[in-house]
Amino acid sequence: MRGYEVFAGAIKSLDLLPVFGNPGTTELTSLKAVNDYILTLHDGLSVGMADGLSQLTFSPHLVNLHTILGLGNSMAYIYSAKMNFSPVVVTAGQQDLRHMSMDPLLSGDLVGFIGNNVKYKYELKNSAEITDVLRKAKIEAMTPPIGPVFLSVPMNLMDEETSFTEPEPASLNYDVTNDEAVNAVAELINNSKNPALVFGWEIDLFGAFKEAESVAEKLGCPVYGEPLAHRAPFNSSHKMFAGNLLPGTTLINLKLLQNDLVVFVGGDVILYPYLPSPLLEGKKVVFVGLNIKPKVGETYKVNVKFFLRELLGKIAKKGNYSRPVDFQATTKIANEKERMGVTYVMSKVKIFFSDYVIVDEAISSSTILRDVLGYSQGKYFFSKSGQLGWGSPAAAGISMKKEKVLAIVGEGSFMYSLQILWTIKKYNLPLKFLILRNGGYSILKSYSLSYSPGVEKKDYLSFNLPTEKFAESFGIEAEVAGRDLEELKWLEEGRDPKMLVVDVDRTIPKLFL
Amino acid sequence: MKFLTVLPEFIPSSSVKDTINQILPEMEIVNNLEFEKNDADVLVATTFTRLGRKELEKFPNLKYLQIASTGVDNVDLSYIKEKGITICNIPIANKQSVAEHVIAFILVFLKDMVFLNAELKERKSWPILTGSRDLEGKSVGILGMGMIGVQLAKRLLPFGPSLLYYDVRRLSTDEEEMLGLNYVTFDELLANSDVISVHMPLTKDTRGLFDERTFSKMKEGAIFINTSRGEMVDENALINAVKKKGIKAGIDVYTKEPPDFDSELFKLENVICSPHIAGVTAESQQRFLTETISNVLRYAQGIDPLYRVEL
Numbered sequence: 001m002r003g004y005e006v007f008a009g010a011i012k013s014l015d016l017l018p019v020f021g022n023p024g025t026t027e028l029t030s031l032k033a034v035n036d037y038i039l040t041l042h043d044g045l046s047v048g049m050a051d052g053l054s055q056l057t058f059s060p061h062l063v064n065l066h067t068i069l070g071l072g073n074s075m076a077y078i079y080s081a082k083m084n085f086s087p088v089v090v091t092a093g094q095q096d097l098r099h100m101s102m103d104p105l106l107s108g109d110l111v112g113f114i115g116n117n118v119k120y121k122y123e124l125k126n127s128a129e130i131t132d133v134l135r136k137a138k139i140e141a142m143t144p145p146i147g148p149v150f151l152s153v154p155m156n157l158m159d160e161e162t163s164f165t166e167p168e169p170a171s172l173n174y175d176v177t178n179d180e181a182v183n184a185v186a187e188l189i190n191n192s193k194n195p196a197l198v199f200g201w202e203i204d205l206f207g208a209f210k211e212a213e214s215v216a217e218k219l220g221c222p223v224y225g226e227p228l229a230h231r232a233p234f235n236s237s238h239k240m241f242a243g244n245l246l247p248g249t250t251l252i253n254l255k256l257l258q259n260d261l262v263v264f265v266g267g268d269v270i271l272y273p274y275l276p277s278p279l280l281e282g283k284k285v286v287f288v289g290l291n292i293k294p295k296v297g298e299t300y301k302v303n304v305k306f307f308l309r310e311l312l313g314k315i316a317k318k319g320n321y322s323r324p325v326d327f328q329a330t331t332k333i334a335n336e337k338e339r340m341g342v343t344y345v346m347s348k349v350k351i352f353f354s355d356y357v358i359v360d361e362a363i364s365s366s367t368i369l370r371d372v373l374g375y376s377q378g379k380y381f382f383s384k385s386g387q388l389g390w391g392s393p394a395a396a397g398i399s400m401k402k403e404k405v406l407a408i409v410g411e412g413s414f415m416y417s418l419q420i421l422w423t424i425k426k427y428n429l430p431l432k433f434l435i436l437r438n439g440g441y442s443i444l445k446s447y448s449l450s451y452s453p454g455v456e457k458k459d460y461l462s463f464n465l466p467t468e469k470f471a472e473s474f475g476i477e478a479e480v481a482g483r484d485l486e487e488l489k490w491l492e493e494g495r496d497p498k499m500l501v502v503d504v505d506r507t508i509p510k511l512f513l
Numbered sequence: 514m515k516f517l518t519v520l521p522e523f524i525p526s527s528s529v530k531d532t533i534n535q536i537l538p539e540m541e542i543v544n545n546l547e548f549e550k551n552d553a554d555v556l557v558a559t560t561f562t563r564l565g566r567k568e569l570e571k572f573p574n575l576k577y578l579q580i581a582s583t584g585v586d587n588v589d590l591s592y593i594k595e596k597g598i599t600i601c602n603i604p605i606a607n608k609q610s611v612a613e614h615v616i617a618f619i620l621v622f623l624k625d626m627v628f629l630n631a632e633l634k635e636r637k638s639w640p641i642l643t644g645s646r647d648l649e650g651k652s653v654g655i656l657g658m659g660m661i662g663v664q665l666a667k668r669l670l671p672f673g674p675s676l677l678y679y680d681v682r683r684l685s686t687d688e689e690e691m692l693g694l695n696y697v698t699f700d701e702l703l704a705n706s707d708v709i710s711v712h713m714p715l716t717k718d719t720r721g722l723f724d725e726r727t728f729s730k731m732k733e734g735a736i737f738i739n740t741s742r743g744e745m746v747d748e749n750a751l752i753n754a755v756k757k758k759g760i761k762a763g764i765d766v767y768t769k770e771p772p773d774f775d776s777e778l779f780k781l782e783n784v785i786c787s788p789h790i791a792g793v794t795a796e797s798q799q800r801f802l803t804e805t806i807s808n809v810l811r812y813a814q815g816i817d818p819l820y821r822v823e824l
Contacts (some may be wrong), residue, residue: 047792328650331675333693334670335673
C-alpha cells in the first residue's frame with residue numbers, strides 16, 4: 001500500500017472528510033485516493049468553509065493547502081479558526097524531501113511559517129506515521145482550548161510503500177465536572193448583593209441553553225451576552241436576557257455598574273477599541289469554562305453544562321429581574337424605514353428568516369443584527385478574529401449540512417471572498433446571501449468618527465459596487481431590494497443559492513462612544 | 514331647498530354673511546334658536562349650539578344636519594335616527610391642531626417651561642439646574658387611535674419616544690409598523706406610559722373612566738393630557754392624583770364649560786389649562802369653514818356629503 005492510500009484511508013476512518021482545498025502539483029499525489037473533495041478557488045476559502053462546518057458539527061474537517069504559498073494565502077482564515085475555537089485540521093503539501101537542500105520551487109519552512117497560530121504543528125517524517133499523526137492532530141484539535149492544528153505533508157512520502165492500520169477512535173469526552181468550582185461559585189453568588197451573569201459561546205457549544213435559563217431564573221438576575229460572542233450565548237428571547245456587552249472596558253463597566261459579582265460562564269472578554277477604564281475593578285469576577293483565557297478574576301475549568309446543572313441546586317434567589325418590553329423598537333423601525341436603516345431591514349429579515357442559521361459578517365451592523373434577530377441554539381455564527389472575508393465561506397461550509405442558512409454580509413466584506421460563489425454554484429449549496437450595501441467601509445468610518453476624526457471623509461473608504469452583478473456572473477440569481485423589502489420572500493423561497501442586495505442607510509454612527 | 518346656519522353668539526353673523534352671500538346666497542344665518550319653527554331642509558351648526566329633541570323639533574323639514582366640528586355630542590342622535598336625517602361632521606379639519614396642542618402640553622411639562630418662565634420673569638433668578646427632560650426615549654400612551662390619535666403618533670415619531678396605544682379597534686400591522694405603534698391593553702398603557710393622552714369619544718363606557726382607580730395605575734409623575742371630553746375625567750380624582758402622585762396634567766376640556774374657576778384644579782402648579790381650544794387655530798377654522806361649505810354644496814347639488822356620522 002502506498003502512502004497516499006494510507007492518507008486517504010486514515011482521513012476517512014477518522015471522519016475528517018470532505019477534504020477542502022485548492023490543490024497544486026505538490027498535493028496531487030496525496031489526493032490520488034481522495035474522492036470526497038470540495039474545491040475552492042482561493043486557498044483561504046477552504047479553511048473558511050472547514051471552519052464553519054467544523055463549528056457547526058463540533059467535529060474536525062480537513063483542509064489541504066498548496067505548499068507555503070497556499071498556507072500564506074490562508075493565514076487569516078487559520079487565525080480566525082483559532083479565535084473561533086474551530087477544530088480544523090490544516091494540511092499543506094511540502095516539497096520532495098530528497099532535494100530540500102537545493103531549495104526547490106514551492107519549498108519552505110511551513111511549520112515555522114505557521115507560528116503560534118495553531119496549537120499543534122508537525123511535518124511528517126515518514127509514511128509509517130501518517131495514520132498516527134492524523135489521529136493525533138484530530139485529538140489535539142478537539143482538546144480544549146479547541147482550535148486548528150497543522151501538518152506539513154512532504155510529497156515523496158505519499159508514494160512510499162507502507163501499511164495501513166485502522167486508527168483507534170479519536171473521540172473526546174468533555175464531561176469535566178468540578179465540585180470545588182461549583183461550591184466556590186455558589187458561595188460567591190450567595191454572599192453577593194447583586195450578581196450578574198455573563199454567558200458565552202460555550203453555552204451553544206455544549207447545548208447548555210436550558211441549564212443557563214434555569215440558573216438565571218432561579219437567581220433572578222440579568223443575563224448578558226459576552227462581548228462579540230461568535231456563537232449564541234443565551235436564548236435572547238428569554239425574559240432574563242438583558243442584552244450584549246460591548247467590547248470596551250468602559251462600556252462593560254457602565255453596564256455592570258450596580259453589580260458586585262460578575263460570573264462569566266463559557267465566555268470571555270474581548271476588547272476593541274482601547275478605552276482607559278480598568279476592567280471591572282473593585283468587583284468580584286469569576287470565569288467558568290473549558291476554553292476560556294480570562295484576563296481578570298478567578299478561573300475554573302469545567303464543562304459549563306455540568307457546572308450549571310450542579311450550580312442550580314446550590315444558589316438562592318438574588319433578584320427579580322425581568323427584561324422590560326422594548327416599546328422603543330417600533331419607533332426606531334418606523335423612523336428608519338424611509339432611509340432603510342439597519343434596524344428596519346433586520347425587523348423585516350426576522351419575519352422571513354427566524355428559523356435560519358445566521359452567519360454574520362455585516363461588521364458595522366452586527367450590534368443591531370444581534371439585537372433584532374437575536375440568538376438561539378446553533379443559529380448564530382460570527383468570526384471573533386475581526387477578519388473580513390470569513391463569513392461567506394463559513395456560511396458555505398455550514399450550508400453543506402444545513403438547508404436554511406443566511407449569510408448577512410457587507411458589500412465590502414463580500415469582496416474579500418468573492419470566489420466562494422463559484423463553489424456554492426458548483427456544489428449547489430442552498431445558501432442565501434443578504435448583502436447590506438452601505439457604500440464603503442462603514443466600520444472604519446465609525447471608528448474614525450470616534451477616535452480619528454476626519455479620516456472618515458477619505459475617498460478611499462467609499463466605493464460603489466455592483467454586487468448583484470458579481471453574483472449573476474457566477475450564475476447565481478440576484479436582486480436589489482426595494483423600500484418595502486418584498487424581495488425577502490423571494491430570497492427565502494426555494495433551495496437554490498440566491499443573493500439579495502439591500503441599499504441601506506449610509507449615515508455613519510460613532511463606534512460605541 | 515332652504516338652508517339655515519346657526520352660529521354661536523360670539524361669532525357675529527354679519528361677518529360670515531358677507532362670505533356666504535358669495536357662495537350660497539340663499540343660506541340664512543342666525544345666532545340662536547329662539548324661534549318657534551323653521552322650514553329649513555339643511556341646518557348647519559357648531560358644537561356650541563345644543564340640538565336636543567326640543568330644538569330639533571323646530572325643524573319639521575330637516576333632511577340634512579351638518580355639524581361644523583368633530584364632536585356631535587351636542588346633538589340628540591336618537592332623534593336624528595328616528596327621523597332619518599342625514600348628519601355629517603368635519604372630522605378632518607382640526608385633528609392636526611389638536612395633535613400639536615398635545616405636543617405643546619408635553620413639551621411644556623418636559624422642558625419645565627412654567628418653572629423656567631417664572632424664575633426669570635417673576636423671581637428674576639437665573640436657575641442653573643432644572644428638571645428639564647427629553648421626549649426621546651419616553652413612553653407616550655395614546656388612548657384612542659382615531660384620526661387625532663394617528664396625527665399625534667405621526668408628529669411624535671420624529672421625537673423618538675416609544676408609542677403605546679389602546680383602542681377598541683386595533684390598526685393593521687402595516688399601519689402599526691408605519692407609525693411605530695405598540696398595541697397594549699388599557700391597563701398596560703397606564704402602567705408603562707410617561708405621558709398619557711386621551712383621544713377617545715365620550716360614551717357611556719368612557720364617561721368617568723379616569724377615576725381614582727385609573728389614576729392609581731399610572732406611573733408616579735406621569736403627564737396626563739385630556740383634549741377630548743371633560744366628562745371622561747373625575748376632576749376630584751385628577752386633583753388627588755396631581756397632589757398625591759405628582760401627576761402633571763394638561764387639560765383642555767372640563768366636565769362643565771366654562772368650568773368653576775374656584776376649583777382647586779386651577780390652583781395646582783402641575784396643571785396647565787387651556788379653554789377647550791386645542792382644535793381651534795386660525796388654520797383649523799379655515800379648514801372647518803372650507804370643508805363645511807364644500808359638504809353643504811355637495812348636498813345642494815344632490816351629491817352624497819362626506820363624513821356621515823354612523824348612527
